[in-house]
Amino acid sequence: MNQENRIKKLNNFNLNINGNFILYYMNLTQREDFNYSLEFGIYLSNKYQKPLIVYFPITDYFKFSNLRYYQFIIEGIIKTKKAIEQRGIKFVIEKLDYPPYKKIIEKSEKCFSIILDKGYLKYQRKINEIIAQKSKTAVFEVENDVIVPIEMASSKQEPYAMTIRPKIYKNLNIFLKPIQKNEPKIKSINYDFEFNELNFNKPEEYLQILNIDKSVKPSKYFKGGEDEANKFLKIFIEQKIHKYKDLRSDPSLDYQSNLSPYLHFGQISPLKIVLEILKNYSINDPNVQSFFNELIIWRELARNFAYYNKNYNEYEGIPEWSKNTLEEHKKDKREYLYSLEEFENAKTHDKYWNAAQIEMVKTGKMHNYMRMYWCKKIIEWTKDPKEAFDIACYLNDKYELDGRDPNGYAGISWCFGSFDRPFKERKIFGKIRYMNEEGLKRKFDIDKYVEKINLLQY
């Protein structure tokens, strides 16, 4: 065992010696490799001679249950199930028509202990809290989603990347170690734990039994699974990272890693990405530093934001100075005003903005630079900044494969002034940073980006 700092016990119950099995409720960490919740489960199983079961309930109960996300999740989970079963561990997928915590609490009397993945969003934290309060056994939470555990990095909301950076770097070496794999002594694969197990092989079979929004089509550009994530990582290390610092911002090119959908669903570990890169490059390489600044600093700042700011996904969560300046300019005349429907259907006067929206709708992933432009323009073309915030969250959460993530709420909040400084005052934006079409034209071959988007399939 290493990385024990990732584990936290959530309640006062002891391990239930009369319990029949250890239940790992897989939620955020939908992978076999670099999964510390799984390895901790195997460790407990070996130590106390109790079989381990990995439990993955699927439910159409959640907001934004749509075909795009579910196909991606199910493509991934079928492969993860196979990889975990190859290690002799039972993996149960069960369909539930209600929130999964109810079933887990119901089963808790039979559990020796329960293991949960730690999440930072309100509903993820609530689910874990309820399970910990209502279960009749020891409940542990494991932090797999970051390099440095959030509370260890900082005990408060960090206002800027520059304030969290030294706090993360101070602890980095403790965590830059591979997750040791444990060999399970008890092969639970053929045990019957009395769940209503689904044993389909194809994603379509699972999708058929779910009542989800089918209007958002699956992406033709991103397929789910650890193997797909590993392919993107390999391409990134072999062909892109050496130019990342200079070219990552150019939307007409493709120098980002494209790993965000996989990170979002936990199909790849951020720690694994870092360690794979360090096998090939020095930590002092400027491109590596630039990439780690995004993958570690900004990504973990976003998690810090979601964890310590209860309004992280609302306009109310942005800093006072930016709220004040936006409110002061609320009455400024807008040259263009669009409804949610017009935004959603990419019906603005601006071909660059429309291209960005189309990229998101068709592929499930908009280029980072265009995300900033996209959100800034929603502020400019909406009557009220609060309404603009909600429109940006709605579209981002509905279409981006990596949406509904702390990064999305932090990214949108950044466009509204969070983590940023005041700029020269101007209309509508007040003192928050402004972006315009001229900037796109000056910095990039932006018409090439539009041409690229026109060729996308859907």
Ligand SMILES: Cc1cc2nc3c(=O)[nH]c(=O)nc-3n(C[C@H](O)[C@H](O)[C@H](O)COP(=O)(O)OP(=O)(O)OC[C@H]3O[C@@H](n4cnc5c(N)ncnc54)[C@H](O)[C@@H]3O)c2cc1C
């Ligand atoms: C308005 C707006 C909305 C955004 N919505 C999301 C979202 O819903 N989900 C999401 O994952 N990211 C979001 N981002 C952040 C960023 O645009 C994406 O993480 C990035 O484009 C994903 O592509 P990639 O994996 O190829 O990135 P790379 O450049 O290869 O970066 C690697 C990883 O670093 C992390 N990262 C990169 N940039 C940021 C950033 N600015 N903040 C936090 N983490 C970052 C991501 O996990 C990313 O996968 C948003 C940014 C803005 C401005």
